[in-house]
Amino acid sequence: MPTIMVDGQEIEVDEGGFFVHPDQWTEEMAPELARTAGVGELNEEHRRVIKFMREEYFAKGTGPTVRALGLSSGVPVKRLYELFPKGPAKLAARIAGIPKPRGCI
Amino acid sequence: MPDPIEKVSIVISKGSLDGVYPGLIMANGARAEGIDVNLFFTFFGLDAIHKARHEHIKLATVGNPGLHLATWLGGVPGVSTVMTRYMNHKMEALDIPSIPEFVEMIADTGAGLYACKASVDMFGLTEGDFIEQLKDIITVGEFYEMAAGGQIIFT
Numbered sequence: 001m002p003t004i005m006v007d008g009q010e011i012e013v014d015e016g017g018f019f020v021h022p023d024q025w026t027e028e029m030a031p032e033l034a035r036t037a038g039v040g041e042l043n044e045e046h047r048r049v050i051k052f053m054r055e056e057y058f059a060k061g062t063g064p065t066v067r068a069l070g071l072s073s074g075v076p077v078k079r080l081y082e083l084f085p086k087g088p089a090k091l092a093a094r095i096a097g098i099p100k101p102r103g104c105i
Numbered sequence: 106m107p108d109p110i111e112k113v114s115i116v117i118s119k120g121s122l123d124g125v126y127p128g129l130i131m132a133n134g135a136r137a138e139g140i141d142v143n144l145f146f147t148f149f150g151l152d153a154i155h156k157a158r159h160e161h162i163k164l165a166t167v168g169n170p171g172l173h174l175a176t177w178l179g180g181v182p183g184v185s186t187v188m189t190r191y192m193n194h195k196m197e198a199l200d201i202p203s204i205p206e207f208v209e210m211i212a213d214t215g216a217g218l219y220a221c222k223a224s225v226d227m228f229g230l231t232e233g234d235f236i237e238q239l240k241d242i243i244t245v246g247e248f249y250e251m252a253a254g255g256q257i258i259f260t
Contacts, residue, residue, distance in 0.1 A: 065137065066133075066136075066137050066214065067133075067200075067202065067210060068200075070210070070213075076213070077210055077213040077214060078213040078214075081136070081213070081214055081215050085139070085215075086139030087136070087137050087138050087139035088137075089137055090137065090138065090139065091139075104130060104134060105130065105133065105199075105200065105201050105202070
């Protein structure tokens with residue numbers, strides 16, 4: 001498995017750049033992960049989505065899809081795509097240090 | 106590694122439940138991956154964006170061997186309605202949105218929704234017959250221009 005350096009730590013990731021061990025993630029890593037994911041500066045809304053991704057992952061074993069995010073994170077789908085233009089669930093999962101969400105809808 | 110797909114243009118040409126969902130799922134899934142999407146509704150596929158019809162799209166129970174129903178049974182009045190209700194219940198349990206909700210969500214993801222001009226003219230429809238998310242009524246030539254540089258998926 002490839003590794004990346006984030007916030008001075010060596011992190012194991014999969015081919016898509018998603019954390020293999022979500023426990024290794026810290027909040028301080030988020031800005032750097034966001035930059036490499038092409039998201040740029042994180043604002044309050046980004047952080048809310050990232051926090052929600054982690055909560056869902058630890059509660060359900062997988063991160064939410066975009067539809068699930070839109071229904072339950074409090075951020076509507078349209079806004080999610082403004083925050084994460086290249087795929088909200090995918091990019092937020094990468095920044096949140098969890099595996100890529102699996103789900104078709 | 107091969108180059109990732111950057112753009113897809115998906116044609117929805119059928120007006121049955123089983124004809125509409127696959128294209129919508131592919132469109133939504135592409136946007137989730139950050140892929141640019143244009144959706145082109147043509148022929149009976151127009152029903153999916155027709156204000157008065159998109160809530161009443163039915164499963165095809167005739168000429169659909171995949172259902173494993175006797176052909177004569179599929180044609181009995183009411184069977185299509187019952188089977189459609191059954192499918193909708195199954196999908197609801199899996200949290201799959203209804204067609205109107207799904208189309209609206211896909212528009213919210215930033216996908217462009219277009220209607221085929223030839224079909225719109227043929228069915229005697231106007232822009233007012235369609236949901237507000239429709240971006241434009243375009244010709245097949247304009248569709249190809251829009252699809253340039255990406256993949257085309259016909260459903």
